[in-house]
Amino acid sequence: MARRQKFRTTDMYEEYEDIDEAYWDRRSSKPKPKKASADLISGVVLRSLGHHYEVRTSVEDEYGVRHHVRLCEVRGRLLQERTKDTLIAAGDRVMIKPHGADKGLIEEVEPRQSVLSRQQPGVNVPAEDVILANPDQALIVFAVTRPDPHLRMLDRFLVIAEANLLPTIICVNKIDLVDIDYAKQIFSPYEKIGYRVIYASAEDSLGLEELEAILTDRITVVTGPSGVGKSSLINALHPGLALDIGNLRDFMNKGKHTTRTAQLLPLPFGAWTYIADTPGIRELGLYDIEPDELGFYFREFAPYIHNCRFPDCTHDHEPGCAVRAAVEAGDIHPERYESYLRLLRGEEEE
Ligand SMILES: Nc1nc2c(ncn2[C@@H]2O[C@H](COP(=O)(O)OP(=O)(O)O)[C@@H](O)[C@H]2O)c(=O)[nH]1
Ligand SMILES: [Mg+2]
Numbered sequence: 052m053a054r055r056q057k058f059r060t061t062d063m064y065e066e067y068e069d070i071d072e073a074y075w076d077r078r079s080s081k082p083k084p085k086k087a088s089a090d091l092i093s094g095v096v097l098r099s100l101g102h103h104y105e106v107r108t109s110v111e112d113e114y115g116v117r118h119h120v121r122l123c124e125v126r127g128r129l130l131q132e133r134t135k136d137t138l139i140a141a142g143d144r145v146m147i148k149p150h151g152a153d154k155g156l157i158e159e160v161e162p163r164q165s166v167l168s169r170q171q172p173g174v175n176v177p178a179e180d181v182i183l184a185n186p187d188q189a190l191i192v193f194a195v196t197r198p199d200p201h202l203r204m205l206d207r208f209l210v211i212a213e214a215n216l217l218p219t220i221i222c223v224n225k226i227d228l229v230d231i232d233y234a235k236q237i238f239s240p241y242e243k244i245g246y247r248v249i250y251a252s253a254e255d256s257l258g259l260e261e262l263e264a265i266l267t268d269r270i271t272v273v274t275g276p277s278g279v280g281k282s283s284l285i286n287a288l289h290p291g292l293a294l295d296i297g298n299l300r301d302f303m304n305k306g307k308h309t310t311r312t313a314q315l316l317p318l319p320f321g322a323w324t325y326i327a328d329t330p331g332i333r334e335l336g337l338y339d340i341e342p343d344e345l346g347f348y349f350r351e352f353a354p355y356i357h358n359c360r361f362p363d364c365t366h367d368h369e370p371g372c373a374v375r376a377a378v379e380a381g382d383i384h385p386e387r388y389e390s391y392l393r394l395l396r397g398e399e400e401e
């Protein structure tokens with residue numbers, strides 16, 4: 052039976068030609084290539100479909116970067132090597148051997164730079180608990196009004212993001228509905244403690260350039276409550292894209308009818324721009340955070356924590372607590388401290 056070999060072409064996708072059996076016999080005695088080569092191309096996993104993966108390949112040449120989505124299986128050897136953590140998740144950077152026009156075989160998985168999981172980083176993460184590989188950042192969207200921002204929920208999300216070492220940008224949408232000073236009054240405490248806040252309006256095309264700039268060439272987890280304008284913002288960035296993005300899951304989805312895994316949606320600016328649609332945030336629980344650890348995820352507590360009298364201070368009732376002293380001195384925002392106490396006591400926010 053004739054085998055096929057890829058050859059270089061300036062066409063949109065790779066072309067194949069039939070070549071003789073002897074070529075493959077010679078070739079198969081050589082060691083397999085480890086990195087990019089004539090027959091391996093790089094790609095990013097968009098989503099998992101059971102035992103198959105949708106991989107978006109990228110081939111760069113003098114005309115720029117061209118993308119193509121292929122349905123891939125995994126090389127058997129890889130299946131045996133990687134048993135502990137999730138073999139392959141959305142966001143993984145892989146090397147594939149293309150097969151035909153739309154298929155391929157995943158040959159290599161690059162080490163992950165970061166991981167979004169249902170458990171704390173550092174502990175052994177069981178296979179089913181990796182939600183997303185290689186997230187660069189999170190964008191959490193709130194509306195300044197309609198619906199009014201729920202800051203306890205924002206604080207809860209920020210803790211989850213800090214615990215996952217995920218930098219977070221806050222986007223405040225619908226600023227066309229209010230005075231900008233009103234929006235800043237609500238969100239500037241977050242700017243003050245070092246979070247980037249982007250004030251935007253999908254309706255009036257405000258803040259879109261800033262949004263596009265921070266999204267470009269990164270994998271961004273986009274989340275936020277329902278109705279705040281997540282879909283509208285993404286669509287405003289690129290009007291032709293209305294398709295899947297309307298389904299971007301909301302912060303509060305409890306995951307009953309949604310899948311437990313993430314998927315990446317490519318955006319058409321930058322060659323490597325993806326937003327990640329992830330399961331509801333409740334699934335990224337706070338369950339594993341110990342009481343004397345929680346304070347580390349409120350970044351403005353950091354300068355004070357080591358001054359508490361007790362090393363395992365929970366900054367609640369303990370005497371000699373430097374965090375509480377900072378709240379009383381006005382150096383830590385009382386509402387943030389209140390959010391902290393509620394999380395410490397395991398109170399749920401609705
Ligand atoms: N006034 C105003 N309304 C907006 C803005 N962005 C979205 N909306 C409206 O808010 C509602 C919810 O938007 P949608 O994008 O579906 O929110 P999602 O649930 O977060 O995806 C829709 O009726 C939008 O038209 C905005 O910037 N200003
Ligand atoms: Mg939506």
Ligand SMILES: [Zn+2]
Nearest residue numbers: 359364366372
């Ligand atoms: Zn303390």
